[in-house]
Structure formats: C-alpha cells, structure tokens
Amino acid sequence: xxxxLYHWLPSPPSRAVLTTAKAIGVSVTVKMIxxxxxxxxxDEYLKVNPEHTVPSLDDNGFILHDSHAIATYxxxxxxxxxxxxxxxxxxxxxxxxxxxxxxxxxxPRLRATAFPVFFLGKRNVDADARDAIYDALGNLERYLEPTxxxxxxxxxxxxxxxxxxAGTLKAMGVDFxxxxxxxDWLKNCRxxxxxxxxxxxxGEKIFGDGIKNLVGPKAYxx
Ligand SMILES: N[C@@H](CCC(=O)N[C@@H](CS)C(=O)NCC(=O)O)C(=O)O
Numbered sequence: 001x002x003x004x005l006y007h008w009l010p011s012p013p014s015r016a017v018l019t020t021a022k023a024i025g026v027s028v029t030v031k032m033i034x035x036x037x038x039x040x041x042x043d044e045y046l047k048v049n050p051e052h053t054v055p056s057l058d059d060n061g062f063i064l065h066d067s068h069a070i071a072t073y074x075x076x077x078x079x080x081x082x083x084x085x086x087x088x089x090x091x092x093x094x095x096x097x098x099x100x101x102x103x104x105x106x107x108p109r110l111r112a113t114a115f116p117v118f119f120l121g122k123r124n125v126d127a128d129a130r131d132a133i134y135d136a137l138g139n140l141e142r143y144l145e146p147t148x149x150x151x152x153x154x155x156x157x158x159x160x161x162x163x164x165x166a167g168t169l170k171a172m173g174v175d176f177x178x179x180x181x182x183x184d185w186l187k188n189c190r191x192x193x194x195x196x197x198x199x200x201x202x203g204e205k206i207f208g209d210g211i212k213n214l215v216g217p218k219a220y221x222x
Contacts, residue, residue, distance in 0.1 A: 004059075005029070006045070008054045009202055010210070011054050012164045012207070013054070013164075014054045017055045017070045017074070018195075019160050019193055020070075022196075023194060024084065026074060033054050036118075040053070053066075057074075068099045071160065083155075094151040098151040099157065101136075101140075106139075106162060112132070113125045123214060137166070141180075148181065148184065148188065155193070159192075160193060169220075171208025172211045173211070173212055175220070
C-alpha cells in the first residue's frame with residue numbers, strides 16, 4: 001500500500017515533508033487538500049487530522065501530522081542512513097532544537113502575517129509582526145555562522161524545514177540583504193537536496209505571488 005501525503009502546494013511545512021521524502025527517495029502518493037476550498041475542514045479530513053492542518057501522513061494506517069514529526073519519522077523509518085536525522089544523541093538534540101525553532105518561531109511568524117491575508121481578508125502587514133520575522137531571521141543567520149548549516153556540520157531535516165520557510169519568505173518580498181549566510185545557505189539547500197526544486201518551485205511561487213498581489217510587493221520591507 002502506498003504512503004499517502006496529504007499536501008497543499010503553497011504550504012511551507014507540507015513542502016518540507018515532500019522535500020524530505022524526495023531527498024531520501026521514498027515514494028509518496030500525494031492527496032491534495034486545498035485550503036482555499038476548505039478541504040481541510042471536511043469530516044473526512046478531520047478524522048485524519050483533528051487539528052485540520054497540512055501536512056498529514058498515512059503510512060498504511062499509521063497516521064501522523066506535524067511536518068517535523070513526519071520528516072523525522074520518514075528519515076528514521078526509510079532513510080538509507082541517519083545523515084538527515086543523526087542518531088548521535090547530541091547531534092540529534094541540536095537538530096531537534098532547530099526544528100523546534102522552526103515550529104515555534106520561524107514558521108509561526110510567517111503564518112501570523114500570511115494567514116489573515118489569505119483567509120481573513122486582511123490587506124496589510126503589521127509592523128510588529130513583520131519585525132518579528134526579521135528577528136527570527138537574525139537567529140537563523142547566527143545558527144548558520146559556525147558551519148553554514150542549521151544544525152551541526154552537514155545538511156539535516158532542520159535545513160529542509162527552515163530552508164523551505166526562508167525561501168517562501170523571500171518569495172513574499174522579505175528583504176534578505178542583511179543576511180549573507182542565509183542567502184548562501186538557501187542556494188546550497190536548493191542544490192544539496194535532490195528534488196528540492198520539484199517539491200517547492202510551484203508552491204513557493206503561488207504563496208509568494210499570492211501574498212504580494214494582496215498586500216503589495218513592498219509590504220514586508222522595513
Ligand atoms: N506545526 C504544523 C503547522 C502546519 C500548518 O499550520 N499548516 C497550515 C498551512 S501552511 C494549515 O494547514 N493551516 C490550516 C489551519 O490551521 O486550519 C506543521 O509543521 O505541520
């Protein structure tokens with residue numbers, strides 16, 4: 001039976017899972033859940049994920065949601081080695097910390113500005129919410145300083161999660177001129193993870209262009 005990924009093209013967490021699946025070469029059957037059509041709020045989908053978020057995964061009856069939990073599960077279960085999610089306790093703890101940074105800070109700050117625009121009719125970005133994004137990017141720039149990767153000396157799932165979200169912020173019009181490490185690392189992410197472009201190009205553009213069309217191309221500039 002195929003592994004099913006409930007996915008929405010524009011969603012950064014959802015694209016991070018698809019990128020991870022492609023990077024480790026595990027095949028998933030994608031079922032699109034269109035948030036614009038409220039398909040995440042159907043009874044059928046709420047049985048899969050009561051939190052009504054994408055992504056969710058159904059691995060032959062084993063149902064999981066939250067992109068970080070899914071990505072680390074896929075690498076642990078299907079990865080050819082542990083490089084993307086190291087087994088070494090300290091290395092893994094560092095990757096986990098950066099995944100929590102993404103899940104608790106970087107992505108929620110993107111979402112705090114985009115959700116009201118896409119779904120609640122808001123047509124501007126508040127300065128404090130915008131500044132909170134730059135604050136999180138400042139953290140990320142620091143994390144990249146020692147090695148050029150988010151956690152430890154090589155690419156991991158933390159680079160995928162943070163990279164997909166940072167790439168989306170760039171597409172939304174966030175100014176990366178103060179973050180040279182992030183700019184270099186984003187290029188490295190695109191070339192390091194096989195399938196990165198395939199998993200992200202279209203959704204990143206839909207998200208970025210969608211936001212810019214609704215709030216204007218300069219809404220995220222300070
Ligand atoms: N922590 C979750 C966040 C997922 C999330 O917020 N996804 C958004 C799309 S980008 C969503 O499904 N929103 C619909 C909702 O919250 O009702 C993850 O990493 O998977």
